[in-house]
Each structure stands twice: as C-alpha cells, then as structure tokens.
Amino acid sequence: MQPFSLLYYCKQQTASRLIYCCLLLIWLLINPQIISSTDAATWYVNNKTGSDNNNGISENTAVATISRAITLAGRSDILELANTGIPYRETMLFRNLGGRPDRPFVVEGNGAVLSGLKAIDVAKWEKVKEGLFVFPLDKTPYGNPFLVSRGKRIPQAKSLDLLQTGEHYWDRSGNKIYFLCAAGKQPADYELEATLRISGFTLTSASYIVCRNLTSEFFSNDGFNIHGDCRGIRLENVIARHNGDDGISIHESGGLIVQNAYVHDNFFGIQDVNASRSVYNGVLAERNQIGVSLVGGYHSLVDCQIRNSIQKEIDIAGANPGHLIGAEYNPLCKTILFAHNVSLFGNGNQTGLSIRNGATAIIERSVISDSQTGLMVDSNSVCHMSQTAIIDCQMTLKSTSQNIYFDYNYYTTGQISWQNSLYQAGQFSDYVTASKEDTNSHVGPLKVGVDGIVELPPGSEITKTKWKLGPSAPFTSTFTSDNP
Incomplete structure (x- = not known):
C-alpha cells in the first residue's frame, strides 16, 4: 500500500484506528526500502525479435537495443539480454545509474556478445593505385582502432611506407584507412568491418552493478571500461577479447571484483x-601484448593464470x-599487488613479472616460467616473494632493490642479477651469501604442468618440507574452449 493511499484510508477510520494508521504511515516514510522493495523492474532486450517501440x-515485448532499455531502467533494476546469436552492436553505457549495496543493478548477459564493429561501406573506398585503396572517415575513434575481415583482425602496418599486401594502415591524424589488397582483389572481397565504437560495457560514476555472462569484443578502446566514482562493481563469467586497448580496466578510485x-x-x-581497487579470482589471460598492467591502486590476483603474452605477463x-x-602524497597511487596461487607462462617473452617505479608486490605460492627474465624489481620498488617457483628463465631474477624479501622459493638454474652483480647458473650460493636472501630456497630441475602445479623431482629435498610450490590447486577455467 502506498503512503498516500494509506492516508486516504486513515481519514475514513475511527480515532484509535487513525492513530494506528498515522504511526504506520510515519514508519513507512522513514523506511522507504519497505515501500520500494517490490519496485525493481526487469527490462528485456532482444536484438532479433524486439522493437524499441x-x-x-x-520477453514478448522486449526492446531491440540495450540503449533503449537503459533509458527505461531505474535504480537497482535488472537488464536481461537475449542471446540470439547475433552480436549487440552498441555500447552499454551506464552514467549515474546503478544500484545499492543491498540491491545492485543486475545485467544478465546470458552469453550475449557486445561488438564494437561497424561494416565498411564498400562504395566509399577510393583507389590510390593498383591494389591500394583508401577509406575516408569523419573521425577516428579513441583508442587503437583496426580493420577486421570475417571476424579476423587484419595485420596493421606502422606507417604507409611499410604497408604490405593484406595489411592496413590507419592514418589517425588524417582520418583515413589504407588497405593493400592481394593481386586481383578489391576491398569488397574481404567483407571488411572496423572497430568504430570506443568501449563496450562502460560505466561513468555508476555504482553497485553486477554484470555477468557477457562478452565484449572488437572495441577500439576497452571491452569493460570503468571510470569515475564507481563503487561495488562486480563482473562474473565475462569475456573480453580483441579490443584495441584493454580487456578490463578500472580508473580513478573505483572498486571492482572480477x-x-x-x-x-x-x-x-x-x-x-x-587509485583504483580491484580483486581478480579465477582469471585466464592469454595472447595479450601485456597480460596485466597495474599503474596505481591496490590489486589482488588469486587463482589466476596469465600466459603467452607478447611482451610481459605482469607489469606493475x-x-x-x-x-x-593529493596523488603525489597518496601511497595507494604507488601500486600494490597481492598475487597468490598465480601462474605466469611466458613462452619466451621479455618478462614474467616486472615491478617498477616504486611499486610493491607480494607474491606467494606462484609460478613464473619460460620468460627471458622471470622477476625484475627496480631500485625504487618493493617485493616480498615466498613459496614461489621461477622455472626455465634465462635470467631467473634481476633486482636492484634493497627493500625485498626472497625466501622458501625454488629456482631452476639460471643467471641472477643482484645489485648489478651478475651470478651465473652455478653461483647460486655466492648470490645467497652476498644478498642474504633465499637462504631456505633451492635450485634444481623442476617442471610445471599446464594446470600450474609444480612437479617435484622424486626424492627431492624439498618434498620433505610441508609447504607446496606454486598454486595449491590446479588452475581451471570454464572459458578454455572460447577461441574465436
């Protein structure tokens, strides 16, 4: 019963009943959550059968676009996307719209896909010379846009002069796209699309939102982009792929759980x-240029696997x-990482974990393998590493920091650079003597399984200890079959 309906009812009653009704009315007014507890609405979106009218x-009267549903939605509502097999080619933008700590706004993706792609009008391609075509744009979107052919990214040249057959060059200052076709072909033969939308799931000063079962792909900037005063954001079972900049990114002082x-x-x-705060549990990141980049804020990675990054697995x-x-006085802006049960598989890349420019990292029960340098800590940074294995890296670790703690770790043979002194593979004891670190650590043959678990050699001295190396349980992911 709404308060004003109650007031009308009270006017018709006896004095005793009137007093009771007035007290009830006051109680309802000072407890508005009771009045609004049933007000949350569910808004249905279907890009195949729906209509914005x-x-x-x-479900039978669903709207066609996410943007229309958001204009209809109110605080703490539910957005229900139909997974029609057709990508939603739009940005999901929440600006000053969300929920409360006790009742968040919910986005149920049901496995649907957000796409930043727009088709290229083949009639607008202009021939420059044999095989070379140019496409004029009104403007270039923010981020790192690129061309796509039949769902696959087209290689991108660094300059027009370096353009090779089958590549494109995006002239951002001139707002033009150049494409060099194979002999005998034209742009129309490639079914070209471009990442002309900036970001997918986008929040601007929107708090207490849960987004689950959603894929965000082919945006020029970020798949999941969180800006401003955004508290209590939660992503569950999401995929971020083929985006020009970040898969997932939170800025300012917002809070995020993935x-x-x-x-x-x-x-x-x-x-x-x-000064953002983020917690990641059960994340698989692979084939990115840099798997995880943290530049300011407090962040936690637990039960995560970062692998096959082109440059670095983690860089903080x-x-x-x-x-x-007051950022210059805020210690949170110096970056703090807590990494527990994390496996970093480098596949020959530059660095497994890089800690720079005053950042702090705490690494426990983790594995770093197959990078040129396993762990790098510069002179201004802090690192606490224990019960961690660094395997098959040419440079096991490189540190010029005096503010570190390394112990109870396990390394395969490799070089160690300590305070600019280089220790070769057979000089581990010399490094321990000089550094006073790793006094309870071990060097020897070691293998790590694809699940992140370290395989200890039979009869190894370390098997007598009670602590384990690497993740305490195998890494699992429900997304390993996703490979578009």
Whole structure:
C-alpha cells in the first residue's frame, strides 16, 4: 500500500484506528526500502525479435537495443539480454545509474556478445593505385582502432611506407584507412568491418552493478571500461577479447571484483590505474601484448593464470595521476599487488613479472616460467616473494632493490642479477651469501604442468618440507574452449 493511499484510508477510520494508521504511515516514510522493495523492474532486450517501440517489460515485448532499455531502467533494476546469436552492436553505457549495496543493478548477459564493429561501406573506398585503396572517415575513434575481415583482425602496418599486401594502415591524424589488397582483389572481397565504437560495457560514476555472462569484443578502446566514482562493481563469467586497448580496466578510485573471466587478444588483458581497487579470482589471460598492467591502486590476483603474452605477463609501476587530489602524497597511487596461487607462462617473452617505479608486490605460492627474465624489481620498488617457483628463465631474477624479501622459493638454474652483480647458473650460493636472501630456497630441475602445479623431482629435498610450490590447486577455467 502506498503512503498516500494509506492516508486516504486513515481519514475514513475511527480515532484509535487513525492513530494506528498515522504511526504506520510515519514508519513507512522513514523506511522507504519497505515501500520500494517490490519496485525493481526487469527490462528485456532482444536484438532479433524486439522493437524499441515495445515497453520492454516481458520477453514478448522486449526492446531491440540495450540503449533503449537503459533509458527505461531505474535504480537497482535488472537488464536481461537475449542471446540470439547475433552480436549487440552498441555500447552499454551506464552514467549515474546503478544500484545499492543491498540491491545492485543486475545485467544478465546470458552469453550475449557486445561488438564494437561497424561494416565498411564498400562504395566509399577510393583507389590510390593498383591494389591500394583508401577509406575516408569523419573521425577516428579513441583508442587503437583496426580493420577486421570475417571476424579476423587484419595485420596493421606502422606507417604507409611499410604497408604490405593484406595489411592496413590507419592514418589517425588524417582520418583515413589504407588497405593493400592481394593481386586481383578489391576491398569488397574481404567483407571488411572496423572497430568504430570506443568501449563496450562502460560505466561513468555508476555504482553497485553486477554484470555477468557477457562478452565484449572488437572495441577500439576497452571491452569493460570503468571510470569515475564507481563503487561495488562486480563482473562474473565475462569475456573480453580483441579490443584495441584493454580487456578490463578500472580508473580513478573505483572498486571492482572480477570472478571468473577470460581476457585474450587485447593489447592489455587487464589494465587498472590511478587509485583504483580491484580483486581478480579465477582469471585466464592469454595472447595479450601485456597480460596485466597495474599503474596505481591496490590489486589482488588469486587463482589466476596469465600466459603467452607478447611482451610481459605482469607489469606493475607506481604512478602520480595528476587529476586526483593529493596523488603525489597518496601511497595507494604507488601500486600494490597481492598475487597468490598465480601462474605466469611466458613462452619466451621479455618478462614474467616486472615491478617498477616504486611499486610493491607480494607474491606467494606462484609460478613464473619460460620468460627471458622471470622477476625484475627496480631500485625504487618493493617485493616480498615466498613459496614461489621461477622455472626455465634465462635470467631467473634481476633486482636492484634493497627493500625485498626472497625466501622458501625454488629456482631452476639460471643467471641472477643482484645489485648489478651478475651470478651465473652455478653461483647460486655466492648470490645467497652476498644478498642474504633465499637462504631456505633451492635450485634444481623442476617442471610445471599446464594446470600450474609444480612437479617435484622424486626424492627431492624439498618434498620433505610441508609447504607446496606454486598454486595449491590446479588452475581451471570454464572459458578454455572460447577461441574465436
């Protein structure tokens, strides 16, 4: 019963009943959550059978676009996407719309896909010379846009002069796309599309939102982009792939929890910055240029696997974001990482874990393998590493920091650079003597399984200890079959 209906009812009653009704009315007014507890609405979106002329309140009257559903939605509502097999080619933007701590706004993706692609009008291609065509744009979107042919990214040249057959060059200053076709072909033969939308799931000062079972792909900037005063954001069972910049990224001082995600084939798989706070559990990141980049804020990676990154698996660095008040005095902006039960598989890349510019990392029960350098800590940074294995890296670790703790670790033979002194593979004891670190650590043959578990050699001295190396349980992911 609404308060004003109650007031009308009270006017018709006796004095005793009137007093009771007035007290009830006051109680309802000071407890508005009781009045609104049934007000949450579910808005249905279907890009195949829906229409933006519908009311959106049932599956049969679903709207066609996410943007229309968001204009209809109110605080703490539910957005229900139909997975029609057709990507939703739009940005999901929440600006100053969300929920409460006790009742968040919910986005149920049901496995649907957000796509930043737009088809290229073949009639607008202009021939420059044999095989070379140019496409004029009104403007170039923010980020790192690129061309796509039949769902596959087309290789991108660094300059027009370096353009090779089958590649494209995006002239951002001139707002033009150049494409060099194979002999005898024209752009129309490639079914070209471009990443002309900036970001997918996008929040601007929107708090207490749960988004689950959603894929965000082919945006020029980020798949999941969180800006401003965003508290209590939660992503569950999401995929971020083939985005020009970040798969997932949170900025300013926002708070984010990610539970079970797959981020692949972006530039940065994850890039969290400023004074943000993020917690990642059960994340698989692979084939990104940099798997995880953290530049400011506090971040936790637990039961995660970062692998096959082109440059680095994890790179963290302190920051001084000028747009945040007092950032230069805020220790949170210096970047803190807690990594537990994490496996980093480098496949020959530059670095497994890089700690720079005053950042702090705590690494426990983790594995770093197959990078040129396993762990790098610069002179301004802090690292606490224990019960961790660094395997098959040419440079096991490189540190010029005096503020570290290394012990109860296990290394395969490799070089160690300590305070600019280089220790060769057979000089581990010399390194221990000089550094006073790793006094309870071991060097010897070691293998790590694809599940992240370290396989100890039979009869190894370390098997007598009670602690384990690497993750305490096999890494599992429900997304390993996703490979578009």
